[in-house]
Amino acid sequence: MTTRPMIELKDVQKYYGDYHALRGITADIRAGEFFSLLGPSGCGKTTLLRTIAGFEDITSGVVMIDGKDMEGVAANQRPTNMVFQSYAIFPHLTVEQNVAFGLRKDPRTKEEKAKAVDEALQMVGLKGFGKRAAHALSGGQRQRVALARALILKPKVLLLDEPLSALDKKMRENMQVELIRLQRQVGITFILVTHDQEEALVMSDRIAVMFDGEIAQLDDPETLYRLPKSRRVADFIGHMNFLPAKVVDEANGEIDVDVQGLGRCHINAKQAPGTNTGGEASIGFRPETLTILYEGQSASDRETTGSVEEVVYYGDMTYYDVKLDGVADPVRLSMRNVPGRPVLDRGTKTRVAWSPSALVLFR
Amino acid sequence: MKPSGKGLWLYAIVYLAFLYAPILLLPLFAFNDGTIIAFPLKGFTLHWFEVMAEKDQLHIAVKNSLIVASASAVMSTILAIFAARASTRYDFKGKGAIIGLIMLPLVLPEMIVAMALLVVVLQVFGDGALGLFSMIAGHSLICTPFAIAILSGAFQSLDKSLEEAAYDLGEDRISAFRLVILPLVLPGIISSLLISFTISMDEFIIANFLGGTQQTLPVYIYSSLRFPKEIPVIMAVATGLVAVSICLLIIAEYFRRRGVAKTGGKDSGGFL
Known part of the structure; x- marks a missing residue:
């Protein structure tokens, strides 16, 4: 080159x-x-x-x-x-x-x-x-x-x-x-x-x-x-969930955010690629960064609870709209359909694993 | 859906008979060995064609008609290529009005056009100017709208990026037009030439007004009809015209179909 x-x-x-x-x-x-x-x-x-x-x-x-x-x-x-x-x-x-x-x-x-x-x-x-x-x-x-x-x-x-x-x-x-x-x-x-x-x-x-x-x-x-720089880019490329968030503290390349439904967590400053626009802050994450936890499984990082609102079956994948506790709008998550992983019914209570490292901050 | 009932068939047959039976009478009397146009027929002869071949005035009229029709066809088609391309390719102020005014002679009574042109020619150029040129000008005027109608269709169906592609591949504007646009609109150009030629060929009013001392074929035929003994000869002339018309129609249809086949379009039905 x-x-x-x-x-x-x-x-x-x-x-x-x-x-x-x-x-x-x-x-x-x-x-x-x-x-x-x-x-x-x-x-x-x-x-x-x-x-x-x-x-x-x-x-x-x-x-x-x-x-x-x-x-x-x-x-x-x-x-x-x-x-x-x-x-x-x-x-x-x-x-x-x-x-x-x-x-x-x-x-x-x-x-x-x-x-x-x-x-x-x-x-x-x-x-x-x-x-x-x-x-x-x-x-x-x-x-x-x-x-x-x-x-x-x-x-x-x-x-x-x-x-x-x-x-x-x-x-x-x-x-x-x-x-x-x-x-x-x-x-x-x-x-x-x-x-x-x-x-x-x-x-x-x-x-x-x-x-x-x-x-x-x-x-x-x-x-x-x-790492989309704006919500608009994030929305245009694939699907992204957004949750309201507050920046609590920011120091040493770390940002301390309080995310609705997920609670407080630390993210790396790189996870906020967008410029500071002064608008309302929000946290975005892709459907595949959330994982439904089946019985006996435990989260490697953080977990929260919610209930399945909608199930869309794609053969190789299943998309769930899950209402997380403490969040008004459901978020979308995707699970690969592998053996031993039954497709959940609507209304099922479930635990959901997530990780702060997969979050993107827009502000 | 199949048409039902014998009534509709009868209607169709009567209609077609009314349309074409009179034309079939022309050759019948052209070969009839008698001076009066009436049944019963008297016998077969080629006499009228021989007479036709010796009439100098007729020959001049045919020659004039061919000159006027050819020139008008070429003139109006060239003008129409410019107009059709401008109207389909570019947007400019007053486009609708300009195209509308160009197309107006299509619906304007020809009588008015003929009279107006006669006045202008006489006033501006004097009566020495009446003749082939003034007829060509008049016929170009009335043929151009038809030519534009045909050519607009041809230009409209062209993908704009074809020309851009040729340009992108290294041709200049003129060679792109020559190598890509022209071949693709060629069937339209031929149709336009033939239609304009036909319109000019049988046009009477303008030819009569603006011809001066020069007669075209329709004017000659009209003036000959006053002499009963000329009528069988006219029948022979008309027979020749019918034959030529059929030939032209076949040629036009051949080119139209070839154009459709060449560009892979769907045949939406033409004249035949």
């Missing part, structure tokens, strides 16, 4: 008339990483991607690709290629002609180009499809043609605009794995736009979560999941 970032964004601002679409985006995207822009629709993630591609002019700020300022560099001159949400396969051409489209001005001989096309098709698993008419392909195949068409040009950055959203669940999961494999194989920087948090977590080296034209948090998937 080189020290210089592949893409540097410095205070990128974009207005559509009065609408402030990008509000000062600053980020570095490393060479060779799988980077995701994650956020709800309208958060500016696609606009940012199109800005990098050169389809949108920015109002102010700097976009640098591979150390070069992209100001005034048109999309067809940038070292980026895009896989469009609709794939944008040219329907009047064959698969081969689609893949070779970008090679029109390439000085190589016809045979060399044909070889490159074959290699690109093989890379995306479409060997032997070259002569097919593009419009006769399935969604997954079109996706692959779009990938081959972009990768054959050996771009420095491949931009993917919600490439999997049109595929069904099974196909999507297959393509996720294949995209990761492909990215490792070619070593090109991938930037993926998605609204699907699971997709982002599965595929990315790092994720920028965007809300309202700003990056709310930029981290690797694990940090993002375990």
